[in-house]
Amino acid sequence: MANTFKALVIEKENENLNLNVKEIEPSDLPEGDILVKVKYSGINYKDGLAAHPNGNIVKDYPFIPGIDLAGEVVESKDNRYQAGDKVIVTSYELGVSHFGGYSEYARVPAEWVVPLPEGLHLKESMILGTAGFTAALSVQRLEENGLKPENGPVLVTGATGGVGSIAISLLKKKGYQVVASTGKSDEAAYLQQLGANEVIDRKEVYNGKLKKMDKQKWAGAVDAAGGEPLASLLAQINYRGSVAVSGMAAGVNVPSTVFPFILRGVSLLGIDSVYCPMEERKHIWERLAFDLKLDNLEEFVYKEAGLEDLPELLPSVLESKHLGRVLVNLEAE
Template sequence: MGKFMALQAREGAEGEFEQAIVERDTNDLPAGELLIRVRYSSLNYKDALSASGNRGVTKQFPHTPGIDAAGVVEASSVAEFGVGDEVIVTGYDLGMNTAGGFGQYIRVPAAWALKRPAGLSLREAMVLGTAGLTAGLCVDKLEQAGVAADSGPVLVTGATGGVGSVAVALLAKLGYQVVASTGKAEQGAFLEALGAERIVLRNELQEGGERPLLKEQWAGAVDTVGGDILFNVVKSLRYGGSVACCGLTAGVGFKANVLPFILRGVNLLGVDSVELPLVVKASMWDKLSLQWKLEGLDRLVTEVGLRQLPEAIRAILAGQQVGRVLVRLD
């Protein structure tokens, strides 16, 4: 305890934002029942937005992003957690307006933390991180809506990204016929190695936006991009199909009409992993550590330290990230 290193996003004299590695003190961390020594974090699109000054994510700077953290409890004022407990913290306000996982220490409310499931190491938990948790929640929503492995092809948009890559691997593990959509044609082999049976280029999903309905193709879909691509997917669902929506990299709005819903009975399912009750998060983490545990997670991940993080942030903002980026805090 005491001094530690962290990435800090700060505003320059002319309004531009930069990221720097700085020394901080645990006494400057916000109030909370748990002081956690962070071993691993991960890089998500929301982290990159925070790190580049997006005030819709983070209101005050300087700030340490990182919506994910896995580490060891170093101090606790509650009976539920003891010193030495290994814990996972994802979502809530971590890394948004509360100093996050891109620092070697965090201090958070106990209500944000859950004990590491026995079936996952701290490293494996952060290879998954919020992206893996979100992918699992999307697949769970599709299952609850009746999309089964034998229902037909399931599309994953933004398939090379963090959520998309985990969704492809998870759906393939569960026996689904996975079709992966990406704007990165050169990543076909990566997606096929994760279990995709077919690759669809992003521009194919952008066609037909002016039409109220498109040819029925997908029994279900996991959409990580939003925008008009999302509603083109809705218009392409088979009768009774569903799409789980969890992302916005292609935009927050889309042109919509009621025909897919009233003629084909399809479902647009929203997925949130941030404010989800902790008991629901814990249940999904247990699932991801047991019956849904993915082998070969290393094929999904690039590992970086704090000093490589600014470059990785620039890459994800430029749409160049492939798979997951694990952040090592040592």
């Protein structure tokens, strides 16, 4: 291991944040059982918040963000992992209160580490990242709640985002009729390329007026919006259908009534990728490597970036300027 290495460091000066790529030492890293040579990471909404002065994600500075990483074990205090093992680390406190993946090396607790499944490459795992993991967990939870292709169309909101775009392809692979909802009508061809059978304007799901009950339209839904659009969506779900919700881009308050739940038996499924139990976490990654393995993973890469690109790219994720995923290559020159 080198005596120094590069990392993106956020420093706070009064009320302002400064993002710079700096040379740091191994002793600067937090305690942990596993030292990883990071090969790839990605950009998520939380990473954009970490780089924003009012993001309310990071509490202590200086800090290294990045809620995803994939790489090779360099040192291990845990006998389950050996030098050279390829691993994935996402969620928990990574990139939130524990130095994250925007660093050439990262030290993490062994309890956070997932062995890279044989059917997946490190690069592929970070094209998926937390977004792909969340999408796959959403599909699994919907199917556990009774969703089947013959039940009818499945709606995906926030369809051009990381979770939404991957959910479209996962559902298509499983044989579902997929309807993508988006505010970016000019990206219809992109969404159809990913597997959407139909693309609709998000105003068709929520036009600004809430109804206690609406016409039944969807057998299920993957929702990354939350807020009033989710309340409107709940009123449109088929009898005994379900919605897997993982985002709050449209707000945290959901002004719904009990009617969809008690008159149609609708289920609202909360999707938590942060503290998902390790046994289930490993199972989801195994599925992403095998029965849910996507052949079109490269299509999700909006941009491949290096550490030096991150100070400019991170703020833009909050402005919804990206399609799909931004892959961070820690070995890029």
